Amino acid sequence: MRKPNDKPIKEAIEQMLRVYKLKRKFDETSLVAAWPEMMGPAVANRTRQLYIRDKKLFIRVESSVLKNELLMIRSQILDKMNERAGADVLEEIVFL
Template sequence: MRRTNDKSLKDAIEQMLRVYKLKRKFDETALIAAWPEMMGKAVANRTSQLFIRERKLFIRVESSVLKNELLMIRTQILDKMNERAGSKVLDEIVFM
């Protein structure tokens, strides 16, 4: 028998993240951690210094050829990452 104020653990954690305004930072950290899985090992091995600041994802790319390819699919990467987060976490990607 459940009480009326019982919540699942998932709901309780989501509520805690919202109350303490940690949801965005949590989502940003999850996206950075998922970068190798989303982009593949070949791309992940040639990128470094991933960080998010002011809704922009900054990525250092070691290969100029890879940088050009990523520039061409920048909007697709943004869409894929925001979809993974479940909300609009990123507005822009900056390649360094």
């Protein structure tokens, strides 16, 4: 029998992240970790130093050809990553 203040664990964790103001950092970290899955192994193996600062995703790209390709689909990458996070975590992508 459930008590009136019982919550599912997912809801409790989300509430804890909001209360301690960790939600944004958690979303940022999960996006960086999901980069290989979202972009595929070919892109993930040629990108280095992924990090997020001030709603900007910084990516070091080893190949100039790949960098050009990623520049052309920048807005699609932003949309895909924000959709995965469920919020507007990113506003811009910077290629290094």
